Amino acid sequence: MKLFATTLCTLGALASFAGAASPPPVYGPTPTSQQVDWLRMEWYAFVHFGLNTYTNREWGYGDESPAQFNPVAFDAKKITSVFKEAGMSGMIYTAKHHDGWCAWPTKSTEHNIRKAAWKNGKGDVVREFANACKASGIKFGTYLSPWDRNCAEYGRPGYLRVYYKQIEELLTQYGDIFEIWFDGAMGGDGYYGGAKENRNIGEADKYYDYAEVVRRIRRLQPDCIIWGASGRGDAVWGGSEKGFVSYPLWNIQNNKWISLEGDTPINHRGWFWHPGQKNAVKDPQTLMKVYLSSVGLGANLILNLAPDRNGRLDQADVDSLLAFGAARRELLSKDYALGAAAKASEVRGKDKRFNAAKLTDGNIESYWCPNDGTTSGSVEIRLERETTFDVIRLREQIRLGQRVESFSVDAWLDGEWKTIVEAGKPGEKERGLDAVRGGKGHTIGHQVMRWLNEPVTTRKIRLNIVRAKACPCISELSLLRMPEILPKPAIRAQGNGQYTLETHADCTTYYTLDGSTPRNSSPVYKEGSTISFQGPGQIKACYINNRTGNSGPVGTLNVGYPRQAKGDAAAACDDNPDTFWHSATRPATIELDLGSKREIASFSYLPRQDGKVQDMTDRYLLELSNDGKQWKNVAEGEFSNLRANPVELEVAITPQQARFARLTATRALEGKGCSVAELKFYPPQKEEADSDTEKSKKNRRKSNKTRNRR
Numbered sequence: 240m241k242l243f244a245t246t247l248c249t250l251g252a253l254a255s256f257a258g259a260a261s262p263p264p265v266y267g268p269t270p271t272s273q274q275v276d277w278l279r280m281e282w283y284a285f286v287h288f289g290l291n292t293y294t295n296r297e298w299g300y301g302d303e304s305p306a307q308f309n310p311v312a313f314d315a316k317k318i319t320s321v322f323k324e325a326g327m328s329g330m331i332y333t334a335k336h337h338d339g340w341c342a343w344p345t346k347s348t349e350h351n352i353r354k355a356a357w358k359n360g361k362g363d364v365v366r367e368f369a370n371a372c373k374a375s376g377i378k379f380g381t382y383l384s385p386w387d388r389n390c391a392e393y394g395r396p397g398y399l400r401v402y403y404k405q406i407e408e409l410l411t412q413y414g415d416i417f418e419i420w421f422d423g424a425m426g427g428d429g430y431y432g433g434a435k436e437n438r439n440i441g442e443a444d445k446y447y448d449y450a451e452v453v454r455r456i457r458r459l460q461p462d463c464i465i466w467g468a469s470g471r472g473d474a475v476w477g478g479s480e481k482g483f484v485s486y487p488l489w490n491i492q493n494n495k496w497i498s499l500e501g502d503t504p505i506n507h508r509g510w511f512w513h514p515g516q517k518n519a520v521k522d523p524q525t526l527m528k529v530y531l532s533s534v535g536l537g538a539n540l541i542l543n544l545a546p547d548r549n550g551r552l553d554q555a556d557v558d559s560l561l562a563f564g565a566a567r568r569e570l571l572s573k574d575y576a577l578g579a580a581a582k583a584s585e586v587r588g589k590d591k592r593f594n595a596a597k598l599t600d601g602n603i604e605s606y607w608c609p610n611d612g613t614t615s616g617s618v619e620i621r622l623e624r625e626t627t628f629d630v631i632r633l634r635e636q637i638r639l640g641q642r643v644e645s646f647s648v649d650a651w652l653d654g655e656w657k658t659i660v661e662a663g664k665p666g667e668k669e670r671g672l673d674a675v676r677g678g679k680g681h682t683i684g685h686q687v688m689r690w691l692n693e694p695v696t697t698r699k700i701r702l703n704i705v706r707a708k709a710c711p712c713i714s715e716l717s718l719l720r721m722p723e724i725l726p727k728p729a730i731r732a733q734g735n736g737q738y739t740l741e742t743h744a745d746c747t748t749y750y751t752l753d754g755s756t757p758r759n760s761s762p763v764y765k766e767g768s769t770i771s772f773q774g775p776g777q778i779k780a781c782y783i784n785n786r787t788g789n790s791g792p793v794g795t796l797n798v799g800y801p802r803q804a805k806g807d808a809a810a811a812c813d814d815n816p817d818t819f820w821h822s823a824t825r826p827a828t829i830e831l832d833l834g835s836k837r838e839i840a841s842f843s844y845l846p847r848q849d850g851k852v853q854d855m856t857d858r859y860l861l862e863l864s865n866d867g868k869q870w871k872n873v874a875e876g877e878f879s880n881l882r883a884n885p886v887e888l889e890v891a892i893t894p895q896q897a898r899f900a901r902l903t904a905t906r907a908l909e910g911k912g913c914s915v916a917e918l919k920f921y922p923p924q925k926e927e928a929d930s931d932t933e934k935s936k937k938n939r940r941k942s943n944k945t946r947n948r949r
Contacts, residue, residue, distance in 0.1 A: 260588025263608055266640035266709040268496040274473055275638065277418070277464045278498060278685045281534045283329035283378070284322045285502065285543035288364065290340045291511040292548055295891055298879035299338025301388030301430030305354035308340075313357070313550025315364075315371035321544075321557055322377055325564030329378030329417055331541060332368045334409060336382075337424055339389030343412075347404040350389045369413040380418035380464075381409050385447055386425055391432025394440055399448065403455065410459040419456060421467035423476065444469035466500065474539070477501035479670075480884040482540060483532035486669040487681035490537070490641055498685075501533030504543040505556050507886050512545040514891045515841070515924060517555040518777070518795035524726035526563040527570075528672040535632075535675070535688035559792060566724050575626045575718040576700075577601055584616045585609040587710070595620075598702075598716040606636040606714040614707040620716065622698050629694040630719040631660060633702070634686045636712040643713075645706040646680040648689070651699035660689050662705045680705075683713070690721065725791025728764075728780040732814035736773045738796070742766045746782035746791070756793055757781045774798030775837075775922050799843070799919035802831045802900075811915045819847045819916040821854060827913050828903045831920075836865060838922050840894040844878060844902075845887040845917035856913045857881050858906035861890075863897035870901060882908055887917070894923055 270278070291299050293307040322330055335341045341351035342364040353360045365381065372379035383405055392398040410416055428437040440446040449468040456465055465472030475497055477484035482503030490496050505526070508516035521529070526542070533540040544556050581595035587608045595618045597605040609616050631648055635641060647662035663681035677692040700718070704711045728748055729741040742748050748764040749757040754777040764770070764780065772778055776798055782791040802812045804820075808829045811820040820829055846855045861874040873892050900920060904913030 260590040260593060263587070263611060263639060263710050263712060266642055268491050268494060269640050270490070270496045270498065270637055271473070273462050273464060274496060274498055277474070278539060278637075280328040280378070280417075280539065282530065282540040282542060283327050283331065283380075285382075285504075285510075285541045286318070286330055286332045286368070286545065287336070287504075287510040287512075287543055288546045288550075289333060289336055289342055289511070290338055291336060292546065295513055296876070296879060297509050297511060297888075298424075298877065299336065299340070299388065300877070301338050301390075303338055303340065305340055305350060305352065306356050308352065308355035309357045310546065310548065310550025311357075313364075313367075313546065315367040316374055318544075318546065318552055319368070319371040319375040319377060321552060321560065323375045325560045326568055327377060327542075327564075329380060330368065330372060331380035331382055331418055331420055332365060333382040333384075334365050335384050335387075335405065337384050337386045337388050337422070337429075339384075339387040339393075341405065343408070345405060345408055347401045347408070348390060365409065365413055373414065378417040379414070380416055380420065381413075382420035382422070383409060384422050384424065385443070386422070386427075388427075388429030388431065391434065393429070393431055394426065394438035402447070403452075406452065406455060407459065410456065410463070416460050416463045418464040418466055418474075419460075421452075421465075421472075423467060444471070470497065474498045474500050477533060477538050480504075480880075481672065482529035482542070483670065483672055483675075484536055484538045486536045486674075486678070486687075487644065487663065487667075488537045488684060489682060490637075490684055499538035500541055501529070501538050502541045502543070503529055504545070505560060506543075506545070506553070508889065509880070509884065509886065510543055510545065512547045512553070513889060515797070515889055517553050518797060520553070520555045520559045520792075522727040522792040522794075523559055523563040523566055524724040525672070526559065527566060527721075527724055528675045530563075530567065531675045531688050531690055532672055535686070535690075537682065537684040537686055562792070563724075566722050569722040570630065570719055573720070574601070575622065575628050575720070576620055576716055579623065580621045581607075581618055582621075583607055583609070583618045585613055598713055603634065603714055604636070606712045608712045609710050611710055613710050615704050616711065617701055617703045618713070618716070619699065619701045622700075622718075625696055625698045626718065627694050627696040628718040628720050629691045630688055630721055631691070632686060632688045632715065632717040632719060633683045633713065634715040635683045636714045637685050639712050640709070641682065641684045642707045642709045643683040643704055643711050644681065644708060645704075646683065647703045647705060648680065649701040649703065650695050650697040651701075652695070652697055656701060659691055659695055659700075662703070686715075688719075694720070723784070723787070723789070725782045725784065725789065727792045727794035728782060730778050730780060730794055730796040732796075733769060734814055736771055736801070737769045738772060738778060739767075739769055740764045740780050743782045743791075745786060746784050748780055748782055750778065750780040752776065752778055754779065758790075759783055772798060773801055775800050797843075797919075797921060797924075799921045800833045800837050800839075802833050802918075802920065804829065804831050811918045814917070816845060816848045816916055819849075819914045821912060821914045822904070823912045825854075825907060825911065825913040826903050826905045828901055829915055829918065830867075830899065830901045831918060832867075833898050833900065833920060836896050836898050837920065838894055839863065839892065839897055839900070839920050840923040841889050841891045841921045842874075842900070843887050843889040843917070843919045843921070844915065846878070846881050846885045847914045847916050848885065852882050852885075852908045853910040854912035854914045855881055855885070855908045856904040856906070856915060857908050858904070860903040860905055861892070862901045862903070863895065864899040864901070865897055867899045871897075889921075
């Protein structure tokens with residue numbers, strides 16, 4: 240609390256001068272100094288790495304053998320060095336997920352790393368990551384699942400002794416922990432020491448006694464940010480596993496300051512590593528949208544990267560992360576408003592310590608403020624020269640509370656003021672990555688970034704505070720320029736083996752059908768045309784900027800075997816994610832014909848995509864047949880985490896020959912029925928040559944050096 244007290248003394252010292260205006264009184268709940276420091280971290284890594292990595296699951300059942308864990312090439316320092324290079328400020332490791340396996344030699348349970356093949360049971364992943372973070376100069380945090388599908392005592396009072404012991408070990412044996420994460424998954428079916436039953440805990444706050452959990456954490460690590468804990472901690476979920484948070488964003492819950500955190504995996508496959516995920520990585524432009532839809536709205540961002548079974552990060556994930564990191568650094572590298580002259584409609588007590596120049600002085604602690612009772616006003620900023628920008632960043636002095644509920648921004652264009660950020664109106668909301676551009680001005684809080692639809696060139700801008708709950712205290716106005724970030728081309732199935740590609744202005748779209756990386760010697764796609772491809776195989780496409788020659792990331796669509804189904808089941812094989820097969824009862828079976836015998840190495844399932852979870856299949860049985868009469872059970876399991884993250888999931892099986900496939904939906908999230916949006920089957924995938932990976936590294940380094948502004 241020393242920093243917070245020092246800052247308040249600094250703010251209060253303004254009143255000690257004869258004739259000086261007093262700082263405004265604090266309005267509403269305010270963040271602790273730890274919460275302020277945490278918000279200024281902005282973004283950091285999530286690392287999901289455990290038994291699920293080896294079982295191809297998202298949520299382990301709890302009966303997995305710890306001996307499977309054997310990451311022979313694991314090097315924590317290499318991983319944390321990537322995070323540091325990307326500009327991340329820390330990482331949080333999943334020390335225990337829902338399967339109950341502990342990645343450190345805990346004394347609380349035998350289901351831990353001592354039984355792993357790795358290092359003959361003498362390893363400690365938590366310690367290696369904690370030490371690597373310290374060596375790399377980033378902070379270390381940990382995730383500890385409250386739900387434990389392995390522990391025989393889960394759901395009973397005895398489990399609390401186990402869980403409290405795990406908290407104590409993690410917070411006393413590994414140095415400073417900047418954040419501890421408590422997931423919201425709370426009970427259900429599991430192994431539970433062999434009981435194999437469904438256990439519900441009722442109200443999580445009462446069962447885990449989160450009030451006691453918080454007291455223990457505050458005693459052991461007083462500076463540690465507590466995520467979750469039924470709202471008793473310091474930060475909560477942003478509400479979407481796509482990384483965005485809702486806007487307007489108010490940091491007040493139950494009359495206390497609670498910060499929000501957006502979370503998302505960098506890969507569409509899920510939180511843990513899965514085979515074939517290198518073709519599902521989110522491109523740097525998508526990551527920029529995620530960043531602006533979380534950090535750019537006043538929350539923090541935790542971005543997941545998952546090591547593979549050897550303990551290494553997927554190179555495609557690394558390439559995208561570092562490309563985004565470079566773009567973020569470039570975005571923030573120059574504030575065109577820094578040092579600009581500024582004039583306010585009103586200054587608190589006419590005291591220069593609160594004048595408009597505080598918005599452009601580069602000091603996040605200073606602020607412009609009008610008199611008490613003034614809840615609106617404006618500041619005009621005059622730049623040294625005409626400047627082009629397309630991102631506006633604003634910050635409030637949140638140590639005095641969050642106040643602004645609506646603002647607008649004008650630019651002097653063609654001899655008059657024109658609005659470039661419209662004022663938000665009560666009841667309006669933004670949600671999703673598509674809302675990141677051209678958004679309106681509502682709350683400011685720790686910070687808000689508004690990405691304009693088009694760049695603006697001007698010498699004068701005007702900030703208008705339209706409504707505030709108390710006199711506004713604005714500490715910063717920055718003008719930034721978004722660098723060029725080429726996206727992946729979207730590849731869309733049109734049915735009957737026909738595909739279209741998305742095009743991009745000022746770029747040529749190149750594609751391949753043989754799985755190779757597109758280059759400027761590859762076929763050129765013409766806008767509006769269709770590509771015929773029956774599969775199986777891969778369609779790949781990328782943009783190359785006609786002016787700079789820079790290549791964008793490669794978009795990939797895995798095309799499975801052609802397949803047919805009868806009746807309503809055809810909706811599950813029409814390559815249209817908006818349609819789905821549905822049964823009003825379950826269990827229910829869907830049968831597909833692949834036309835001839837095929838070598839099948841994996842299948843993918845896409846849940847319904849209409850935003851509803853009723854009848855969304857989450858447990859299945861897969862059978863294969865050569866004649867449609869004799870069937871063989873080849874896979875049975877759970878599609879996990881669909882409620883929060885309803886993405887396409889691919890499941891690997893032992894490669895085998897079959898013509899017919901039959902999926903039985905045995906359970907769904909809600910309702911009495913079941914559904915499938917798409918069901919696809921794939922041959923063994925051929926890995927692209929390592930030389931392409933090396934070329935991607937070289938292209939990234941070249942792109943970082945030569946990236947030009949639009």
